[in-house]
Amino acid sequence: MSADPRLARSRPQHQQPTPVPPPPPPPPVDAQPSSMMALDGTDDTSGPRDGVAPDGSFKLKFCTVCASNQNRSMEAHLRLASANLPTISFGTGSLVRLPGPTISEPNVYHFNSTTYRAIHAELTQQNTQLYTQNGLLNMLSRNLSIKSYPERFQDWVPGKPRLDHAGDQGAAGTEAGVVDVVITCEERCFDAVLDDLHNKGGKLNRPVHVINVDIRDNHEEALVGGKAILDLALSLNEAAGKEREIHGEGGWDSGGGAARRGFDERVPEILAAWQERWPNMPALWSLAWF
Amino acid sequence: MNASSQTLGQLESARSLALGDGRYYPTIIPGVLPIIGANANATLEIRRWGADFLAETFASPTWPSESKESLGLTVLPTLLEYLEQVEDTGVIKSAVQAAASIYPLIYRHIISDAHDTQDWQLMAAIKSNILRRMDLAPPGVRICCVKFVQQVVLVETPGIVDPRRPEQNDISLALVPRDHPLIPYSTLEAEASGLLDRLLDIVHGDHSDALLVTATLNSLGMLIQRRPYVTNKILSSVLNFNPLKLANSPMTPKNKVMMKSMERTTRALLMNVMKRNPEGPFNGRIQQYLERMHRMRLDVFDESNRKRPAPVEPTDGLDPAKRQRLGANIPSAPPSVPPLPPGPVSFRELFTLSPDGNTANFDVQVFRDPEQLLRIIVPILQSIDETKLGNAINIVRSRYLALSKAQPRTAIDTAPAATLVAVDDEEEYEPDFEPEDAEQIANKLDSTQPDSLLPERVSDARLAPYKLPQAPPLTEQEIQKYGDSTVRRVFGMLSALDDSKAKGTKGGFNRLAASNNDRDSWATILSRLATRAATGLEDSGDDIKMEFNSLSKKGNLALAEMIREAIYNYIIYDWKKRIDVAIRWLNEEWYNDRIQIEAMRTAAKDATNGDAVRTAEPKGNYQRCTLKLMDGIMAFVEGTDKVLLRFISEIPELDRDLLNRIKKMAEDPERIELAIMVFQYLYMFRPPVRQVVVEVLEDMWRTNDRAKPSAKKLLVKWKPGVLYEEVKNETANGALEVKAI
Known part of the structure; x- marks a missing residue:
């Protein structure tokens, strides 16, 4: 029934450049083919209600993380931003790695300095046909419309204002440089995020929910994963919004019942419910500190 | 509501100003506080905004903690009001977060300003309010309280005091003076210890609350990093934590x-600990723990559908009712060890603890490949249980002690035991200090006993060069005296070497003079000392000092003269055997004289542009010494001493004075033949002096009647004209005689 952690471990690590060229580029965000969801066994009806966070209400701030800040985290970034959620995204690898002409010749770039546009230009020049066929150019054009360059999680200084990222999609609400939820796309990234937060030492004293959603590193899975992450994010956002509504006299001491419980303690059950809807993406979670 | 949203808009624009540049915070906070703060009677919306703003502000890395410290004092009443009067989770959460950021700042302020009772009371009220919520508040608030408590533990535990790298920003108990009136050291220490226990209790408490547990675990990492004093306690506690305890409850x-x-x-926490300290003492245990967790997790998540859940391991190791005691820390009795066999004991027996003989008989040399051995040894060393190793060492120690008491051992026997202990000690980390400098060594030596009990081994550091203290300058007499005795000692050595007559093969022209410890070498050294040692000094002054009569004034020249005297005496003492020394010496004298004359000529030329001053060339030492030696020898020469022939032939320069000595020698009838031989030899083999030889011989022929016949034989060949004249004279005389007759 549930995913096997052993299988998760033995699964080939796909965030590295894949030898097999990924299938054609993903369709536009809004056009979600229902056939794919059916294949994935997901139940759309139990997902988030309308797929967009209502304007003007309280919003959780999100951060999506994968290895190279190219495919899975960027797909999720786009989904969340499109749903009106404040979102930023990162990669945890040491370098940005993209498939090259052969498996032994990946294209490697530096984080935080090489823009998506520059990578796009270089790959176009290198072999337009190959990188069109394996979807890299399409992915890069999507990415450069979201933000300007891949960012490395370990180099991020939480709490440092991100006013210079105002042009990024989903930037609204992330100006202060902190988030409430970090969603990683792979266990390795999850471990890297927890490790890095230990190293950063929790100086802000601000709690952050770190959640892993295991997504294989190819275009289709990224697409499905993006939907799943949006589903999760909207569920969390809704719970957080409800907490803000509960206030007033005698609030917590006299309170009772699941509806009155706060957002943070509900995260495990929200995640469990989400896992039921998305059984192919084993989830992990931890409350860490910025 | 409308007014409220208007106010919010204003507040928001103030906030974006501060986000744009952290330097605005000190001006914005005083402006914002009256709106959001105590007694402002603000709406909930504004209070939420205010609490969030304060949490964000004091966490912000964009402005310095010094300004935060002074502004932190101004927001304390607001925070206290939020905590005491507002019943909203959002406000409380943010207020606790802000308090967690502010507490270290206020704490540092109080350390430096021990009389600010008022602010400290406010902070203490905030602290006790938060601590009260630790157990009762909703989990979302409790996690913030956990972080607050972690901050309190952090600052109230002594930090790393590393003199090499003083960490100014690490606010810790180490900064608190022992006698601080407001925050007594011991109270803080005790409080931190108690609060840490509360944190660790959360980890071991109700595991159904994963939120609290993970929040606590994630906050412990920083304490492990920065507070070595409590690392041990925290890690021991974490290693006893069983995250899979819930496996017993419904899945x-x-x-x-x-x-x-x-x-x-x-796992992430422990991996981080190992990564940060790859040599950490806990790493072995952490590794074991992680492996065990991994297996358990596989069991729990794979088989929970088919089987009963795995039994939960007891965490305290004290519950005997449980079926399995998987990772419990059961205090194990030290394993029994067979006593040593009676009689003499081999090292192998001393160290063999296992009653099973197989391991003891194992020969490590079967591993031909050291790489292979390494691959096996390293994991084994990592997995060694510390207590077991300690036990084993103790057993061997006690065995050894018993043995050494039973029979006095030789020093050789003690060596292995010493190394056994030493191995244990040398595992300790030893930082690579720079090699000690001379001053440190000097300090070390100073601190040793004055009766010069030198340490067995000063250190491995290279020794600084030792300079002998400057001796007081010697007086001229002293120089004379010491030089004298030195020279005498060298001659003593020379005489001693005379006896050992083992003659090596001659090196020929390529040999270096004076490179062997034999008589020739020393003789060369001495003669050169006598002739050349003072030469440089002679050069520097005027020419006159070359004269013998000025020598006594000059210490160095006097020394040279003294050496000459000694050589002279040495030769005269046994002149036949030591004639080679004489020859060598005189050759050196002659050579030196040539050099001197050469140098003087060039000097004179330089000085006077050539011709003008042609000072009388100094006579030099050669002639003087030769004549003196000649006179000395003459007293002893016998008619058969052909060694004189050699002497005369090998000295570099001959003159009339010298030959006159030979002529004089011939006055002794026994030595006439010798003198004739000398003349003959010189005439044949030293053409430059041929003329002089003939003249001297002629002179001899005329004045020395006894030598006449021998001289006549030579003169017949060399200068028959003289003889002819003589004959004429004779005939004239004869005629006279005849006439007379």
Whole structure:
């Protein structure tokens, strides 16, 4: 029934450049083919209600993380931003790695300095046909419309204002440089995020929910994963919004019942419910500190 | 509401100003406080905004903690009001977060300003309010309280005091003076210890609350990093934590998520600890723990569908009712060890603890490949249980002690035991200090006993060059005296070497003079000392000092003269055997004289542009010494001493004075033949002096009647004209005689 952690471990690590060229580029965000969801066994009806966070209400701030800040985290970034959620995204690898002409010749770039546009230009020049066929150019054009360059999680200084990222999609609400939820796309990234937060030492004293959603590193899975992450994010956002509504006299001491419980303690059950809807993406979670 | 949203808009624009540049915070906070703060009677919306703003402001890395410290004092009443009067989770959460950021700043302020009772009371009220919520508040608030408590533990535990790298920003108990009136050291220490216990209790408490557990675990990492004093306590506690305890309860999706998450969070924490300190003493235990967790997790998540859940391991090791005691820390009795066999004991027996003989008989040399051995040894060393190793060492120690008491051992026997202990000690980390400098060594030596009990081994550092203290300058007499005795000692050595007559083969022209410890070498050295040692000094002054009569004034020249005297005496003492020394010496004298004359000529030329001053060339030492030696020898020469022939032939320069000595020698009838031989030899083999030889011989022929016949034989060949004249004279005389007759 549930995913096997052993299988998760033995699964080939796909965030590295894949030898097999990924299938054609993903369709536009809004056009979600229902056939794919059916294949994935997901139940759309139990997902988030309308797929967009209502304007003007309280919003959780999100951060999506994968290895190279190219495919899975960027797909999720786009989904969340499109749903009106404040979102930023990162990669945890040491370098940005993209498939090259052969498996032994990946294209490697530096984080935080090489823009998506520059990578796009270089790959176009290198072999337009190959990188069109394996979807890299399409992915890069999507990415450069979201933000300007891949960012490395370990180099991020939480709490440092991100006013210079105002042009990024989903930037609204992330100006202060902190988030409430970090969603990683792979266990390795999850471990890297927890490790890095230990190293950063929790100086802000601000709690952050770190959640892993295991997504294989190819275009289709990224697409499905993006939907799943949006589903999760909207569920969390809704719970957080409800907490803000509960206030007033005698609030917590006299309170009772699941509806009155706060957002943070509900995260495990929200995640469990989400896992039921998305059984192919084993989830992990931890409350860490910025 | 409308007014409220208007105010919010204003506040928001103030906030974006501060986000744009952290330097605005000190001006914005005083402006914002009256709106959001105590007694402002603000709406909930504004208070939420205010609490969030304060949490964000004091966490912000964009402005310095010094300004935060002074502004932190101004927001304390607001925070206290939020905590005491507002019943909203959002406000409380943010207020506790802000308090967690502010507490270290206020704490540092109080350390330096011990009389600010008022602010400290406010902070203390905030602290006790938060601590009260630790157990009762909703989990979302409790996690913030956990972080606050972690901050309190952090600042109230002594930090790393590393003199090499003083950490100014690390606010810790180390900064608190012992006698601080407001925050007594011991109270803080005790409080921190108690609060840390509360944190660790959360980890071991109700595991159904994964939120609190992971929040606590994730906050412990920083304490492990920065507070070595409590690392031990925290890690021991974490290693006894069983994140899979919930496996006994129904396997709901939520429980599964929580178990996996707690397991993963623990793993991330421990991996981080190992990564930061790859040599850490806990790493072996952490490794074991992680492996055990991994297996358990596989068991729990794979088989929970088919079987009963795995039994939960007791965490305290004290519950005997449980079926399995998987990772419990059961205090194990030291394993029994067979006593040593009676009689003499081999090292192998001394160190063999296992009653099973197989391991003892194992020969490590079967591993031909050292790489292979390494691959085996390293994991084994990592997995060695510390207590077991300690036990084993103790057993061997006690065995050894018993043995050494039983029979006095030789020093050789003690060596292995010493190394056994030493190995244990040398595992300790030893920082690579720079090699000690001379001053440190000097300090070390100073601190040793004055009766010069030198340490056995000063250190491995290279020794600084030792300079002898400057001796007081010698007086001229002293120089004379010491030089004298030195020279005498060299001659003593020379005489001693005379006896050992083992003659090596001659090196020929390529040999270096004076490179062997034999008589020739020393003789060369001495003669050169006598002739050349003072030469440089002679050069520097005027020419006159070359004269013998000025020598006594000059210490160095006097020394040279003294050496000459000694050589002279040495030769005269046994002149036949030591004639080679004489020859060598005189050759050196002659050579030196040539050099001197050469140098003087060039000097004179330089000085006077050539011709003008042609000072009388100094006579030099050669002639003087030769004549003196000649006179000395003459007293002893016998008619058969052909060694004189050699002497005369080998000295470099001959003159009339010298030959006159020979002529004089011939006055002794026994030595006439010798003198004739000398003349003959010189005439034949030293053409430059041929003329002089003939003249001297002629002179001899005329004045020395006894030598006449011998001289006549030579003169017949060399200068028959003289003889002819003589004959004429004779005939004239004869005629006279005849006439007379």
